[in-house]
Amino acid sequence: MSIDLANFNIQKIYSLEGQTAIVTGGASGLGLAIIRCLVSAGAKVxxxxxxxxxxAAESLNEFGEEVVFYQFNVTDTDRTQEMVDRIIAEQGPISILINNAGNHCKKFIWEMSVEDYVSVLNVHLIGAFALTKALVPHMKTLNRGSIIFMASMASYIGQPQISGYATAKAGYLGLVHTLTAECAEFGIRVNAIAPGWIDTPMFRKATDNDPVRLAKIMGRIPAKTIGDPMDIGMCAAFLCSDAARYINGACIPVDGGGLIGF
Structure with missing residues (x-):
């Protein structure tokens, strides 16, 4: 995997020109920032x-023909392969998958029903697994691919009232490790991003009426600021590019130092 220094072009290395990505949950929040960065790097999304x-059109119209919308609930796993096959037939080869769809249930475990717990797992973990399973054989035929799971600080540290969410986000790390071991020889890289506390509607919903929680969060971020969704988008674009060609099986915290903060 040596670099051809005679023809080295850093802009080309970071470019996603000619690639097509699938982004789930991409009409708002982190997903919208990821789309913005992928399109800016040259990808179709x-x-x-x-x-x-x-x-969705209210959020996505700015991208014109570079973004194509399909209405699909990732929990509808009986139709996942059908949807993937349709997208490939209509849009061509898919070399990037970003599993970003999610939901949230802020309850203590003694308040949460089993149905609440399963609902969160179905969106985050089961839906992402089904979509990845449907796309990997296609990526194997391309002999290339970049798959990203949207992990979390909850993949690593304990936070109250998010047991389903934390289970799913920790589960992503196991998927990343196993899929890397299974897929790397076929040119498919599998990584995760662990956003810290990012200024999204989900973050505001969790903290607007909980000043104690917000103060605790701010107290452990060495950068002393909440992140911007574009920080996640830029990391995703990097991981999908050839600049990250030797990064595989990793989970990158984008958190202002929050994971190691005191």
């Missing part, structure tokens, strides 16, 4: 979201 097309 397929957005899968359970939102209706009219609602």
């Amino acid at each position: 397929i957005v899968l979201s359970s939102r209706g097309p009219e609602e």
